[in-house]
Amino acid sequence: MMNRSGKSDSSIVPAKLPNKAKELAAEAAEGRELAKGNSLEQNTSRTQSRKDVPSALERVRQAAKKDKKQRFTALLHHIYDVERLRRAYLEVKRGAAAGVDGETWQHYGEALEDNLRDLSHRLRRGAYRARPVRRVYIPKVGKPGELRPLGVPTLEDKIVQRATVEVLNAIYEQDFLGFSYGFRPGRSPHQALDALAVGIMTKKVNWVLDADIRRFYDTLDHGWLVKFVEHRIADRRVVRLIQKWLNAGVLEDGKRVQSEVGTVQGGSISPLLSNIYLHYVLDLWVQQWRYTFEDSGIAIQPYRLLRSELHEEIS
Numbered sequence: 001m002m003n004r005s006g007k008s009d010s011s012i013v014p015a016k017l018p019n020k021a022k023e024l025a026a027e028a029a030e031g032r033e034l035a036k037g038n039s040l041e042q043n044t045s046r047t048q049s050r051k052d053v054p055s056a057l058e059r060v061r062q063a064a065k066k067d068k069k070q071r072f073t074a075l076l077h078h079i080y081d082v083e084r085l086r087r088a089y090l091e092v093k094r095g096a097a098a099g100v101d102g103e104t105w106q107h108y109g110e111a112l113e114d115n116l117r118d119l120s121h122r123l124r125r126g127a128y129r130a131r132p133v134r135r136v137y138i139p140k141v142g143k144p145g146e147l148r149p150l151g152v153p154t155l156e157d158k159i160v161q162r163a164t165v166e167v168l169n170a171i172y173e174q175d176f177l178g179f180s181y182g183f184r185p186g187r188s189p190h191q192a193l194d195a196l197a198v199g200i201m202t203k204k205v206n207w208v209l210d211a212d213i214r215r216f217y218d219t220l221d222h223g224w225l226v227k228f229v230e231h232r233i234a235d236r237r238v239v240r241l242i243q244k245w246l247n248a249g250v251l252e253d254g255k256r257v258q259s260e261v262g263t264v265q266g267g268s269i270s271p272l273l274s275n276i277y278l279h280y281v282l283d284l285w286v287q288q289w290r291y292t293f294e295d296s297g298i299a300i301q302p303y304r305l306l307r308s309e310l311h312e313e314i315s
Contacts, residue, residue: 099154
């Protein structure tokens with residue numbers, strides 16, 4: 001994070017865990033890495049009921065809001081919770097295109113409970129493997145004759161990504177700045193335009209700048225993205241899960257292509273990862289820049305959104 005003086009606030013990891021044993025639940029255990037062979041999840045209920053899921057995530061949300069430097073060491077059990085995976089499955093579009101394994105929503109649902117339990121167990125054991133995305137092309141909006149590459153993840157990748165986004169949103173929605181609108185819960189580009197209109201009508205405006213980051217999704221640096229994620233996420237299993245999707249590659253014309261840059265447009269996780277990246281490389285800088293100009297008597301009101309045509313989720 002950055003303060004008004006322009007200095008970066010480094011992430012601080014407490015050396016000790018809370019004293020109360022009952023607070024050893026994952027969402028209260030911020031601080032150091034888990035000791036080898038001694039997972040905090042062994043001290044928590046492995047199966048959460050429908051009633052418990054929101055309250056557990058709410059504790060994560062409250063902790064993230066209270067301490068912007070807190071790092072979360074154990075989040076994976078929120079992701080592999082069967083109830084959360086079931087909700088994620090139901091959110092996937094029933095007629096969505098299948099990934100490289102050919103698995104469809106309907107076929108997976110024929111043995112849904114068994115499939116979700118198996119998926120949960122693989123996530124918990126670290127046996128889950130991300131599959132390459134299937135490359136497809138769609139017409140570019142406003143550019144006749146040009147095509148935009150998109151990736152179609154497998155059904156299980158879609159499910160796990162949706163569950164991961166739900167968990168990570170509990171943390172990052174406490175960090176993202178107010179002028180960020182793109183692909184955030186309860187926000188939309190229309191709201192950004194409304195806010196811009198209000199700003200133009202109520203303030204003295206000399207310039208309106210419209211900027212676009214060329215090939216942003218294609219050039220996003222994996223190394224820096226992981227570093228940004230680790231500002232808040234100290235659970236190495238969740239970080240590795242994200243790295244699996246980044247490194248899964250693309251299957252095109254029967255050939256698997258991998259890259260050290262870019263995040264595939266088409267998955268549920270891509271917009272969140274993009275917002276995390278832009279939060280650190282753009283939004284915090286803009287915020288500090290804004291404060292500098294305000295001190296000089298110049299008002300700057302930024303509005304950032306990810307253009308809707310940049311991401312077409314095939315799920």
